[in-house]
Amino acid sequence: VTSPFRRLLVANRGEIAVRVLRTAREMGIETVAVYSDADRSALHVRRADRAVRIGPPPPRESYLSIDAILAAAKESGAQAVHPGYGFLSENEDFAQACADAGLVFVGPPPAAIALMGDKVAARRAATQAGVPLVPGADQVGELHELRAMAQRIGYPVMLKAAAGGGGKGIRIVESEKALAEAARLARAEAANAFGDDRVYLEKFLVRPRHVEIQVLADRDGAVAHYGERECSVQRRHQKLIEESPSPAIDARTRAAMGEAACKLAAAVGYEGAGTVEFLWSEGEFYFLEMNTRLQVEHPITELRYGVDLVREQIRIAAGEPLGKVPEPRGHAIEVRINAEDPDTMLPSLGAITRLNLPSGPGVRVDAALYRGLEVTPYYDSLLAKLIVHADHRDAALARMERALRETRIVGVETVVPLALALVRGAELRSGVYDTGIVGRHVKATDEERLELAAIAAAAYRFLGAEQHAASGAAATRAQAISPWKLAGRLDVLRGQR
Amino acid sequence: MKYYVRSGDFERELEFERRDGRLVVRCGDRTLPLDFAMIGDGAAFSMLVGDRVCDVIVERNGGGCVVQMQGERYRLAVEDEHERAAGAVRPAALGGRQSITAAMPGAVVEVMVEPGQQVEAGATLLVLEAMKMQNPVQAQAAGRVVAVHVAAGKSVAAGALLVEIEPA
Numbered sequence: 001v002t003s004p005f006r007r008l009l010v011a012n013r014g015e016i017a018v019r020v021l022r023t024a025r026e027m028g029i030e031t032v033a034v035y036s037d038a039d040r041s042a043l044h045v046r047r048a049d050r051a052v053r054i055g056p057p058p059p060r061e062s063y064l065s066i067d068a069i070l071a072a073a074k075e076s077g078a079q080a081v082h083p084g085y086g087f088l089s090e091n092e093d094f095a096q097a098c099a100d101a102g103l104v105f106v107g108p109p110p111a112a113i114a115l116m117g118d119k120v121a122a123r124r125a126a127t128q129a130g131v132p133l134v135p136g137a138d139q140v141g142e143l144h145e146l147r148a149m150a151q152r153i154g155y156p157v158m159l160k161a162a163a164g165g166g167g168k169g170i171r172i173v174e175s176e177k178a179l180a181e182a183a184r185l186a187r188a189e190a191a192n193a194f195g196d197d198r199v200y201l202e203k204f205l206v207r208p209r210h211v212e213i214q215v216l217a218d219r220d221g222a223v224a225h226y227g228e229r230e231c232s233v234q235r236r237h238q239k240l241i242e243e244s245p246s247p248a249i250d251a252r253t254r255a256a257m258g259e260a261a262c263k264l265a266a267a268v269g270y271e272g273a274g275t276v277e278f279l280w281s282e283g284e285f286y287f288l289e290m291n292t293r294l295q296v297e298h299p300i301t302e303l304r305y306g307v308d309l310v311r312e313q314i315r316i317a318a319g320e321p322l323g324k325v326p327e328p329r330g331h332a333i334e335v336r337i338n339a340e341d342p343d344t345m346l347p348s349l350g351a352i353t354r355l356n357l358p359s360g361p362g363v364r365v366d367a368a369l370y371r372g373l374e375v376t377p378y379y380d381s382l383l384a385k386l387i388v389h390a391d392h393r394d395a396a397l398a399r400m401e402r403a404l405r406e407t408r409i410v411g412v413e414t415v416v417p418l419a420l421a422l423v424r425g426a427e428l429r430s431g432v433y434d435t436g437i438v439g440r441h442v443k444a445t446d447e448e449r450l451e452l453a454a455i456a457a458a459a460y461r462f463l464g465a466e467q468h469a470a471s472g473a474a475a476t477r478a479q480a481i482s483p484w485k486l487a488g489r490l491d492v493l494r495g496q497r
Numbered sequence: 498m499k500y501y502v503r504s505g506d507f508e509r510e511l512e513f514e515r516r517d518g519r520l521v522v523r524c525g526d527r528t529l530p531l532d533f534a535m536i537g538d539g540a541a542f543s544m545l546v547g548d549r550v551c552d553v554i555v556e557r558n559g560g561g562c563v564v565q566m567q568g569e570r571y572r573l574a575v576e577d578e579h580e581r582a583a584g585a586v587r588p589a590a591l592g593g594r595q596s597i598t599a600a601m602p603g604a605v606v607e608v609m610v611e612p613g614q615q616v617e618a619g620a621t622l623l624v625l626e627a628m629k630m631q632n633p634v635q636a637q638a639a640g641r642v643v644a645v646h647v648a649a650g651k652s653v654a655a656g657a658l659l660v661e662i663e664p665a
Contacts, residue, residue: 354554410554445507452566455546
């Protein structure tokens, strides 16, 4: 088998860079990593064949710098560039600049990125392709226009960044009173994240589910879909748990959504892997947006279909035709493990001091974690993705619970406790849920387990105090216990038996 | 030695002692053998309560502990009998001056208030950016701003004092 490219540059970092490197390596393609000063020791650098520094930690000066990345590609002799997700993956100027520099951009043509990247233009394209839309504004407005539109379609409404994606710049507005402040914050967030402060407005649907269709399209215009992913478990409009298939979608709806997604992709001259996102509410589906890149949650599709989407992306970019879509099998679930406080959902920073990632049957972990990793404020808080696959949904849920219980990350707070509670919770298990599930989630207390935790906490204090007394030191109870002293003491205790 | 462990409405009195060198814990009317084996360097333990297996990570956090146990996380206040007698762990003062602190490290994007200004409960005092999100920092109750400790463009650490507000 000949490799389509000799050398591929991965213009990203973190777990997705490692993910892409893995497939490239399996395809016999040499890999080039790029890194900012914050990422010199990152796993994506250590797993690549070559690595080029592209600038200081702030993304604008490194992972978002088209000039720096093109210079790195030139310097390293790369023939193709994989953008991953986030950063420059949906930037048509970058895709164009790659083409101008004689590099193959592993993604859709710049025109398709531009069209789908402008959410207003995307809505228009969807309408023309006959894809249903959420009622809302098809033009970007100033505050007085937004106010008039909101009045017309009725509160609550959603404000979204015209250039948006990934949940950034989205605000729900309950009443006219809150519109001005929400618009100001959404604009500032949009300007900062995308360099474009335009926002638009949409009707807020009742108990909506977020269901998306994976599509692949080749250069000859063939388009195929790889089923749906249910991504309704979200907090702050960021996905937390995804599953495939969706428990809400029947075969007829699935076929209709798949057809709509393929029609849209064909209409915009799409190439490569893309995702058409829909909202599903009360039996109807509505076009939300198209993401012109690989999604974070792509592994659940890979496990169900037995396909490597990164390999398909690279093959398509090299001009090869689409393969046959395999029959999907079983049920797959992904949990995104973010560095954040599971109660307040605020980011948590620090160094990873202890790490145990799960394994065993049907478990896949996509991560760029290692002991000693510093979680910095510069980048996304995604630490790892836990993906499980099993014959049916109940078995997949049980497998995810098992995998979460095996996961131990110390040094930063993570969403593992929240994800575990959701996976064990009646609402997710029933399959009847919507994007409000995290907000409705009530922390349940299992007294028996709480008691075990209490025993652990008190035992830790007691053994520390015992050690302190034994060492003859003044008993300053408030003082922290040295783990080394405690370790020594415990060794002694164990030896006594 | 007795310990009092609390989390919300939950409270347990736990008494530890050694019987022939072996650790036991008394919890209510039950007395259970306890084996607390350290794994590695000091924060991770394999706990056996009777024959019940628990993998735990225990970290001290102010006046309490954070316990991670098989994917779950518990924040617990722990007092020993001396501390309880001395009333060492007092509840935080209620009402009065609000000291608004940064819940996370970040950069101040914009400051909306100045000293002397009256604010309503829920008023946005400033906007803090962290991990690409703009987060409004709001007043918990109405009052008068007495001090603003930050300016737009400045970076702040977690816990940094941002704004102080006195009851109006």
